[in-house]
Amino acid sequence: MHQAGEWPFYLDPVSDAKMIASEKRNCEELFQLLSGLDENDIELYGVWAGNEDQEPVIREEINLDEICREYFRFKEGGFYRVKMR
Numbered sequence: 001m002h003q004a005g006e007w008p009f010y011l012d013p014v015s016d017a018k019m020i021a022s023e024k025r026n027c028e029e030l031f032q033l034l035s036g037l038d039e040n041d042i043e044l045y046g047v048w049a050g051n052e053d054q055e056p057v058i059r060e061e062i063n064l065d066e067i068c069r070e071y072f073r074f075k076e077g078g079f080y081r082v083k084m085r
Contacts, residue, residue, distance in 0.1 A: 023073075031067045037084065044080040051077075 013020065034042065045056060057077035064084050066072055074080070 024070075027067050027072060031064065034064055034067075034082065034084065039084050041084055042082050044074075044082060046074055046076065046078060 047054075054077070056079035058075055059079045059081075060075075061081045061083065064082055067082075
């Protein structure tokens with residue numbers, strides 16, 4: 001969650017191993033799904049039920065391959081323009 005201008009995030013490699021593996025798999029599957037699109041860029045916006053009408057907390061432009069970086073995390077309330085090429 002956005003706190004004091006930052007998105008603090010820490011997972012313990014031992015106690016959070018299952019979550020780390022699950023998030024890595026999710027990112028890899030999203031990468032595969034998006035890789036199959038014939039688009040120059042796409043937009044992704046993560047919302048929770050009930051806040052669909054709220055403005056994004058942050059806007060970022062990323063390259064598709066960044067989704068597979070080891071420490072990549074989507075920021076809650078973030079709006080992403082993903083460059084496909």
